[in-house]
Amino acid sequence: MSGDLAFGIELAGQGIANGLMYSLVALGFVLIYKATDAINFAQGEFVMIAGIVISALAGAAYEFPLWLALFAGLVFMVVFNIGLERVVLRPLIGRPIVSIIMATIGLAFILRGFGPMVFGSAPRPINLPIPDVPIIFGPFFFTPIQLVGAGISVAFLLGFGWFFLKTRWGVAMRAVADSHQVSSAMGINVERYFALAWVMAGVVAMLGGVLWGSMSGVDTQLALVGLKVFPVVILGGLDSIIGVVVGGVIVGLSEALASGFIDPYVGGGTKDFTPYVLMIIMLMIRPYGLFGRKLIERI
Amino acid sequence: MLHREAGFYKTDYKSDMAMYPLPISRFSALGMLILFGVVAPVLMTEYYLTLLSLVAIAIVGALGLNILLGFTGQLSIGHAAFMSVGAYTAANLATKFDLPFLITLPAGGIVAALIGVIVGVPSLRIKGVYLAIATLAAQFIIEWIINHSPSISGGAQASIEVDRPTLLGWRLDGAVELYYFLLAVAIIAIVATQNLIRSRIGRAFVAIRDQDIAAEIIGISVFKYKLYAFAISSFYAGVTGVLYTYYLGIASYEQFQLGVSIDYLAMVIIGGLGSILGSIFGAFFITLLPIVIRLFMENVGSLFVEPDVLAQVISQLRQILFGVLIIVFLIVEPDGLNRLWINIRNYFRVWPFSY
Numbered sequence: 001m002s003g004d005l006a007f008g009i010e011l012a013g014q015g016i017a018n019g020l021m022y023s024l025v026a027l028g029f030v031l032i033y034k035a036t037d038a039i040n041f042a043q044g045e046f047v048m049i050a051g052i053v054i055s056a057l058a059g060a061a062y063e064f065p066l067w068l069a070l071f072a073g074l075v076f077m078v079v080f081n082i083g084l085e086r087v088v089l090r091p092l093i094g095r096p097i098v099s100i101i102m103a104t105i106g107l108a109f110i111l112r113g114f115g116p117m118v119f120g121s122a123p124r125p126i127n128l129p130i131p132d133v134p135i136i137f138g139p140f141f142f143t144p145i146q147l148v149g150a151g152i153s154v155a156f157l158l159g160f161g162w163f164f165l166k167t168r169w170g171v172a173m174r175a176v177a178d179s180h181q182v183s184s185a186m187g188i189n190v191e192r193y194f195a196l197a198w199v200m201a202g203v204v205a206m207l208g209g210v211l212w213g214s215m216s217g218v219d220t221q222l223a224l225v226g227l228k229v230f231p232v233v234i235l236g237g238l239d240s241i242i243g244v245v246v247g248g249v250i251v252g253l254s255e256a257l258a259s260g261f262i263d264p265y266v267g268g269g270t271k272d273f274t275p276y277v278l279m280i281i282m283l284m285i286r287p288y289g290l291f292g293r294k295l296i297e298r299i
Numbered sequence: 300m301l302h303r304e305a306g307f308y309k310t311d312y313k314s315d316m317a318m319y320p321l322p323i324s325r326f327s328a329l330g331m332l333i334l335f336g337v338v339a340p341v342l343m344t345e346y347y348l349t350l351l352s353l354v355a356i357a358i359v360g361a362l363g364l365n366i367l368l369g370f371t372g373q374l375s376i377g378h379a380a381f382m383s384v385g386a387y388t389a390a391n392l393a394t395k396f397d398l399p400f401l402i403t404l405p406a407g408g409i410v411a412a413l414i415g416v417i418v419g420v421p422s423l424r425i426k427g428v429y430l431a432i433a434t435l436a437a438q439f440i441i442e443w444i445i446n447h448s449p450s451i452s453g454g455a456q457a458s459i460e461v462d463r464p465t466l467l468g469w470r471l472d473g474a475v476e477l478y479y480f481l482l483a484v485a486i487i488a489i490v491a492t493q494n495l496i497r498s499r500i501g502r503a504f505v506a507i508r509d510q511d512i513a514a515e516i517i518g519i520s521v522f523k524y525k526l527y528a529f530a531i532s533s534f535y536a537g538v539t540g541v542l543y544t545y546y547l548g549i550a551s552y553e554q555f556q557l558g559v560s561i562d563y564l565a566m567v568i569i570g571g572l573g574s575i576l577g578s579i580f581g582a583f584f585i586t587l588l589p590i591v592i593r594l595f596m597e598n599v600g601s602l603f604v605e606p607d608v609l610a611q612v613i614s615q616l617r618q619i620l621f622g623v624l625i626i627v628f629l630i631v632e633p634d635g636l637n638r639l640w641i642n643i644r645n646y647f648r649v650w651p652f653s654y
Contacts, residue, residue, distance in 0.1 A: 097427045109622030113615040273443045276436040
C-alpha cells in the first residue's frame with residue numbers, strides 16, 4: 001500500500017508540473033475569450049506553428065542561434081496574429097458563435113497544412129540549454145524542463161494577473177471584455193484591444209510551443225495539446241486566470257493518476273479520456289466552471 | 300411555359316400542401332431524378348459511380364447535421380461519434396446475429412438516436428460554446444468506449460468486417476447496384492427532411508433556433524424539441540455510419556474520428572445553414588474537393604514539386620484549401636453555396652430584362 005502511495009505522490013508531482021504547462025496553453029484561449037468572446041479552436045495549432053517555426057529556424061537548415069530563433073518565433077506569432085485578427089476575426093464580429101468556432105477550425109486546418117508544407121513535416125527537436133538530469137525532491141521526481149516549464153507558466157500567469165489588475169491596458173481590456181459597447185463609448189479603442197488579446201495569445205502560444213516542443217519534439221502532433229485546453233478552461237471557468245491554473249492542475253493530476261492507476265485495468269488510453277469525463281461532470285453541475293462568471297443563460 | 304412561376308392558383312388544400320407546388324420545381328426534381336438515376340449510371344465509369352455513392356452517403360449525414368445545426372441551432376462537434384455508434388451497432392448485429400440489412404440499417408439509426416438523446420440532455424442547461432465543447436467531449440468519450448470494449452469493437456483492431464448487403468434476396472455486389480441503393484436512401488432522406496421541416500416538429504425547430512425564449516412562450520416545449528432534434532440528427536448520423544460500414548465492408552473507428560465531424564460541419568456551413576439544397580451542395584463539394592485537388596496536382600503539380608513529395612503536398616494542400624474555403628465562405632457568403640445558387644437563379648429568372 002505504501003508503495004502505491006509513493007507512486008501516487010510521484011505521479012501527482014508529474015501531473016502538477018504538466019498541468020501548469022497545460023495552463024500556459026489554455027491561458028491563450030482564455031485571454032481571447034475574455035476580451036473578444038471568440039472561441040479559439042486553433043490554440044493548439046498556434047502552439048504547433050510556433051514550435052515548427054522556432055525549431056526550423058534553430059535547426060539544420062537555417063542554423064540561427066537559439067535566442068534569435070526564439071525572437072523570430074515571437075515576431076512571427078505577433079505579426080501573424082495581428083494579421084489574423086484583422087483579416088479573419090474582425091469581419092466576424094457580431095456573427096453567431098458557430099461562425100467564429102468554424103472560422104478558427106478552418107484556421108487550424110490551414111496551419112496544419114501550412115506548417116509542414118513550408119518547413120517540412122519531419123519531427124524536429126528544440127534544444128534548450130537545460131540539462132536533462134532528473135531532479136529529485138523527497139518523493140517527487142522531475143525533469144528539469146518540467147520545472148522550467150512550470151516555473152515559466154506560473155510566472156506568466158502571475159504576470160497576466162498583475163497586468164489585468166493593475167495596468168491601464170489590462171483594465172481597459174477587462175472593460176472591453178465586460179461590454180464592447182460601453183467601453184467603446186468610454187473612449188476605448190475596442191478593436192485595438194481585440195488585436196492585443198490575439199497578440200498576447202500568440203505570445204503565450206509561442207512559449208507553449210517552445211516548452212512542449214522541447215519536451216516532446218516538434219511535428220504536427222504538437223497541435224494535440226490544444227485538445228487539452230477545453231477541459232482546462234471548462235473546469236476553471238472560461239474567463240478566469242486563476243481558473244486556468246486550477247483547471248490545468250486538475251487536468252494534469254487526473255491524467256497522471258488515471259494513466260498510473262486505471263490504465264493497467266482497461267488497457268491504456270485513459271490519459272486522453274479522464275479530463276473530458278471530469279469536464280462533462282463539471283458542465284452538468286457548474287457549467288461556468290470553478291471560477292468563471294455566472295453568465296450562463298438559463299434555458 | 301415551363302419556367303413560369305406566376306399564374307398557378309392554389310384552389311384547394313391539396314395543391315397548397317403540395318411538396319413541389321410549381322411545375323418548374325416538379326420538372327427539375329424529375330430531371331434530377333433522371334439525371335442521377337438513368338443518365339449517370341449509363342454514362343459514368345465505375346470509378347465515378349463510387350464517388351457519387353460516397354456523395355450520396357455524405358448527403359444523408361449532412362442533412363442530419365443540418366437538422367440539428369441549421370434548423371434547430373444546436374452546435375454539435377460529435378456527429379462522427381454517432382456515425383460510429385450506428386456503424387458498430389449494425390456490424391455487430393450483422394455478424395453476431397446474422398440479421399439482414401433491412402433490420403440493421405434502422406437499428407443502427409435507432410441506437411445512435413438513443414445515444415444522441417443522452418448527449419443532447421446537457422443542451423437543456425447549456426448552449427453555444429458550452430454545448431460545442433460538450434459534444435466534443437462526447438466525440439472523444441464515445442470513441443474511447445468503442446475502442447476499449449472488445450465486445451463492441453470486435454477485438455484488437457477495433458474493426459469488424461461485414462458482408463455485402465443483401466436486399467430481399469438481391470445481393471448488392473457491384474458498384475452499380477450499390478449506387479442505386481445509396482441513391483434511393485439519399486432520396487428518401489432528402490424527401491423525409493423536406494417533409495420534416497414543413498411539419499409541426501420542423502417549425503418548432505426553427506422557432507427554437509430563432510428565439511428559444513419566444514418559442515417557450517408560445518408553447519413549444521424547448522427541451523422536448525431539442526431532444527427530438529438530437530434524436531433525429533443522430534438517427535441520420537447512425538444511418539450514415541451503417542451505410543459507410545456496408546459500403547466499405549468494414550466498421551472501423553478510424554472512419555469516424557473528429558476530422559469527420561468537422562468535414563460534416565464544413566459541408567453544412569459551406570452548403571448553407573438551414574437549407575436542404577445547401578446540404579446536398581455541401582456534400583458534393585466537400586466529398587469531391589480532395590479528388591479534384593488530387594487530379595489537379597497529379598496532372599499539373601509535378602511542374603512545381605518533386606514527384607516523391609507530391610502525395611504529402613496533396614494532403615497538406617487539401618487541408619489548407621479546406622480551411623481557406625471555410626473561412627472565405629464564412630466571411631464573404633455566410634449563407635453558403637445555397638445563396639450563390641439562389642443568386643444565379645434570381646438573375647436568370649428575369650433575364651434578359653433585369654429591371
